[in-house]
Amino acid sequence: MERLVVLNPIGIFKPDRVPPAPRLKDLNNRKIGLHWNEKPRGDIALERVKEILEERYSGLQTRFLPSTNIVRPLTDEQLSEAMAWKPDAVVGATGD
Numbered sequence: 001m002e003r004l005v006v007l008n009p010i011g012i013f014k015p016d017r018v019p020p021a022p023r024l025k026d027l028n029n030r031k032i033g034l035h036w037n038e039k040p041r042g043d044i045a046l047e048r049v050k051e052i053l054e055e056r057y058s059g060l061q062t063r064f065l066p067s068t069n070i071v072r073p074l075t076d077e078q079l080s081e082a083m084a085w086k087p088d089a090v091v092g093a094t095g096d
Helices: 042-056 076-084
Strands: 031-036 061-064 089-093
Touching: 031 042, 042 061, 042 089
Parallel strands: 031 061, 031 089
Antiparallel strands: none
16 A cells, blocks of 8 residues: 655744734824735725825825835845835735
């Protein structure tokens, strides 16, 4: 009698636990980065978020950060450029 052993090629994944970022008390006079991962229509959702936030909070500035996807992550130059603006928070959006 033959014996078949099935192995999981993925292995056991144990992610590091990262605490959530502290929440901002107020969005007035803040800088909010907008990040899109290039999935279809995620940019449209972020445009609407941008409109709503700018209507609701005085002095709020928004900026689209360089978009990325799983195949093409941010380069060091793009990351440095995005962080030089010093956003107080970033809103990320996917699509589909």
